[in-house]
Amino acid sequence: MNNVSPRSIYIHIPFCSHKCHYCDFTAYVVGGQPVDEYLDALEREMAWTVAEIPPEEIETIFIGGGTPTVLDVKQMERLLTAIRRYFPFWSDEIEYTIEANPGTTEKEKLEVMLAGGINRISFGAQTFRPDLLANIGRVHSVSDIGRSVETARAVGIHNISLDLMFGLPKQTVADMEEAIREGVALAPEHFSVYSLKVEEGTVFHAKLLQGKLPLPSEEDELMMYQLTRERLQAAGYSQYEISNFARPGKESKHNSTYWKNNPYYGLGAGAHGYARGVRHVNVKGVGEYIRRCEKGRPIAETLDVTRMEAMENEMILGLRLEEGVHEGRFRERFDVALAVVFGDVLATLEKKDLLQKEMGRWSLTEKGLLFGNDVFSAFLGEGVDHVVGR
Known part of the structure; x- marks a missing residue:
């Protein structure tokens, strides 16, 4: 396995319109950021990477963030063209996913995404209660969720995943039941349902230390999880992983790469990769990433996996x-x-x-x-x- 080239690619776009209160990912508010210079650097990293680890047939691509869909139409087209240039060998059954916040996928951008090969969108819905969305720092509205799913399908992207969260501040079991009901009504092919984890360095962590984060009890959080399992399975979604549910044949192939401990390319600021028995993580800062890509791969740390x-x-x-x-x-x-x-x-x-x-x-x-x-x-x-x- 160590000598096999990865068949999966993760690409990180570290920009978003607003950083959520729970987020500890490598993500920066897009205003004032050198986005085009970052895309230049990303192309250079692709070139350095494929020279070192030549690609074979690619089975999955996942563009995550941040919010990749904060890229404008021209930037999106440029990114997708570069991916195809450096990783030209695609399986006929490729799963090509992009993460998106509801409200950031207008029709023209979706058309560019579809033309570039994207056939799956993971929308970060998180909850369907407006005040909870505001409390966790999300900037989309409840109506944006349904409208974004509808527009994606109208353009021709029919493999849709929704992210939901439970254990949010002030969230009740009834709120979670409503979120599941609203989500199921949109008939996505896949759900990812995660419990809130309060990570250091986030707004929520600071509030927790101040005693100002009213989290649900452990009993309520457990009830939310069990309710999620029961309701989604009753609606025809199989639980194929601890936090993931899918209609038959719509399980996430890309995430299964991680769970099956298979190698994958990791590109972009803060991205992790695993190839030929070595795990690596890239530098996180956008400026440092751009500078490092001038001279080679922007790797901050490597680990030989015994x-x-x-x-x-x-x-x-x-x-x-x-x-x-x-x-x-x-x-x-x-x-x-x-x-x-x-x-x-x-x-x-x-x-x-x-x-x-x-x-x-x-x-x-x-x-x-x-x-x-x-x-x-x-x-x-x-x-x-x-x-x-x-």
Whole structure:
């Protein structure tokens, strides 16, 4: 696997119209930013990258941010043209996704996106209650959500994903139920539903330290998650990953690249990548990114992934999926039986009713789904290293 070129690409556009109160991503308010110079640098990074790691057939592309759709029409066209120039070999079944905030996808821009190959949009709806949108720093309206989905479909982009959040300040279980109902009414092909995590350096973290962040109770947050699972599955969406639900055949191929521990190109300021056994993260600052791309790849840090670390990642990421971890795939990848490496951990978690085994496949139980972090952390440093080597 280490010698295989990635078949997936992540491209980061670090600009947005307004930074949300929970956001700790590499993102900067677009006003006054050198956007065109950034796109110049991004093209240079593409050139440096493909010279070092030549691409083969590309199966998924994901443009994230920030808010990539803050690019104007000409900038969007330029970006998509550059991607095709440096990564020309596309699978006939490519999944090509862009993140978008509702209200930032006017018809002309959507037409350029479609012509450039994009066939999937992930809209950050987050909630359908206007005051909650304002409280978390979102600048779109509730009506923008439906209008944006409708316009995308009218242009010809029919694979739509909606992001929803729960555990927001002042959010109730009834609010979450309403958000699911409103979301389902738009009939997207996919939902990503995440709980709020208060990260350091965000507006919400500062409010939390001040005692001014009225979060729901743990019990209510759990009820929101269980309600989400029940309502979406009743509406025909299968839960194929801890936080993701899809209609049959509409699971996110790109995100599955991460969960299946497969390599991917990572391009743009603050982007992460994984290729040929090495993980890397790019420099975050826009100015520094532009300067670094003049002389080479703008990498801030690299990490050689050891065999044991790769096996730990295989378990931690793979168990997020409903299909879990297959013993045969593990042996094929690492030339050792799963039970040899993690037998004691698996037995302990199975005894606690957190993991289950069926037909050579290990997956989370219902209880394990609710205590996923406990399951994942159990694999860290617990492999039989004297058998397989670090």
